[in-house]
Amino acid sequence: MFFKEEYIENYDFSLNKFTLVKVVDNFLEITLKRKEKKNALNTEMIKELAVCTDYANTKKEIRGVIYRSSGDTFCAGLDLKNLKTNEDIFLGDVFNKLEKPKLAVIEGNVYGGGLLFLSCSDFIIAKKDLFFSLTETKRGLFPYQIMHSFSMVMPPKIALKLCVHASTFNSEEAKKYNLIDIITDDIELQIIEWKNSINQGSPNAINSGIKSFNKLYHNNDTIAYLNKELDLLKESDDAKEGIKAFIEKRGPKWTQRSTISTKYQKTDRSFCNSCANAVDTLMQYPKASAGICNK
Numbered sequence: 001m002f003f004k005e006e007y008i009e010n011y012d013f014s015l016n017k018f019t020l021v022k023v024v025d026n027f028l029e030i031t032l033k034r035k036e037k038k039n040a041l042n043t044e045m046i047k048e049l050a051v052c053t054d055y056a057n058t059k060k061e062i063r064g065v066i067y068r069s070s071g072d073t074f075c076a077g078l079d080l081k082n083l084k085t086n087e088d089i090f091l092g093d094v095f096n097k098l099e100k101p102k103l104a105v106i107e108g109n110v111y112g113g114g115l116l117f118l119s120c121s122d123f124i125i126a127k128k129d130l131f132f133s134l135t136e137t138k139r140g141l142f143p144y145q146i147m148h149s150f151s152m153v154m155p156p157k158i159a160l161k162l163c164v165h166a167s168t169f170n171s172e173e174a175k176k177y178n179l180i181d182i183i184t185d186d187i188e189l190q191i192i193e194w195k196n197s198i199n200q201g202s203p204n205a206i207n208s209g210i211k212s213f214n215k216l217y218h219n220n221d222t223i224a225y226l227n228k229e230l231d232l233l234k235e236s237d238d239a240k241e242g243i244k245a246f247i248e249k250r251g252p253k254w255t256q257r258s259t260i261s262t263k264y265q266k267t268d269r270s271f272c273n274s275c276a277n278a279v280d281t282l283m284q285y286p287k288a289s290a291g292i293c294n295k
Contacts, residue, residue: 001057002050002089002097008058011051018045020070021052027195028056028065028100035071040079041091041113050089053098064101064198066191067117069108077112080139080243090227092145095120096218099211101198105187106180111135112143118179119149122210125190126171126180133168140242140252141233144226152217153178 001008013021020031030052032039056062069075078091091113095102104117106126111133118124118132136143143163150159154177161167162177174180184190198206233239237255245252 001054002093003054005058008051008054011055013051016048018042019048019052021048023062025195026061026063027198028052028062030065030067032067032069032075035069035073037079038073038076038111039069039071039114040076040082042079042082046089046091046094049091049094053094056098056100060203062100063203064103064195065098066103066105067121068105072108074106074108074110075114075117077114077135080246090145090223091116092120092149092223095149096214096223099207099214101206101210103191103194105191106130107187109133113146115143115146115179116149118174119146119153123194124180125182125184125187125194126174127185127187128171128183130171130174131168132170132174132179134163134166137164137166138242138252139246140236140238140240140254142230144230145223148222148226150177150179 018032018034020033022029030049032045034040034042034045052065056065095116101123102121104121104124106118106124107130109131110118112135115132115134134143134146136146147159147163150162158177162169169177171180171183175183182190238252241254242252
C-alpha cells in the first residue's frame with residue numbers, strides 16, 4: 001500500500017482538488033478534472049490516484065476501476081513545472097499495484113506520461129480521430145515507464161522506436177500497437193458491456209489473477225532501476241534546458257547538438273505552456289483537432 005490503512009479508511013474523496021471519485025455499481029470511477037491544464041499530472045494529482053489504488057485494493061465490494069477525464073485532452077502527461085526528483089510515488093506504480101480490473105475511457109488526445117493510462121490498463125475504449133504523442137526526448141527526458149509498459153503490449157523494438165523518436169500516432173495506429181481495444185462512438189454502451197463481463201467472473205479469482213500477473217511481470221528491481229534512471233536524467237543539463245525551453249516556448253539548445261529546432265520560437269503567435277504538446281501533434285497531423293487555445 002502507498003498509505004496506512006487508517007488513512008485510506010478515513011479519506012474523504014470530496015476534498016480532492018484534481019480528481020472526481022465516485023462509486024457506481026461497485027466500480028470506482030475516477031475522472032481527471034484539471035482541464036485548465038489539459039489534465040497534466042502534478043504531484044498532488046498522482047497522490048490522489050494512488051489513494052484510489054489503495055482504496056480499491058482494500059474494498060472487497062469494488063469490482064474494478066474506471067479512468068476518465070474532463071475537457072478536450074485526456075491527459076497532457078506530467079506537469080513539467082511540477083517536475084521533481086525522488087518522487088515518493090511514480091505514476092506507473094499507481095497502476096501496477098492495483099489488483100482490480102482497470103478500464104481506461106479515452107475521449108481526448110493523450111500526451112507523454114498520460115499514455116500510461118493506456119498501456120497499464122487491462123481494457124481501453126477510445127473515440128476515433130484521437131492523437132497520442134510521446135514528447136519526452138524533445139524535453140531532454142526519456143519515457144522509461146512508458147517504454148517498460150509498452151514492451152508488454154507490443155514488440156519491444158517498436159516500443160523503443162516510439163519512445164526514441166517522440167512519435168505521434170492516431171487511434172487506428174494505437175489499436176495496431178495494442179494500446180486500444182475498441183474504437184467507438186458509443187462509449188457508454190461499451191462501458192456497460194465491460195462491467196457486465198467483469199461481473200460474470202468470480203471477484204476472488206479475477207483479483208488473484210491480476211495480483212499474480214503484477215508480481216510476474218512487474219519486476220520491482222527493474223522498475224526501481226528505471227525510476228532511478230529517470231531521477232538522474234531529470235538532473236541532467238539537457239533536461240534542465242529542455243524543460244526551460246518548453247516553458248519559454250522556444251527550441252532547446254542541446255549540449256551535444258550543432259543545430260537547434262525552432263519549432264516553438266515565436267512567429268506570428270505564441271502558445272501557452274499547456275498547448276505545446278498539441279503543437280507537436282499539429283506538426284505531424286495538420287488536420288488534427290489538437291485542442292490549441294487562444295492564449
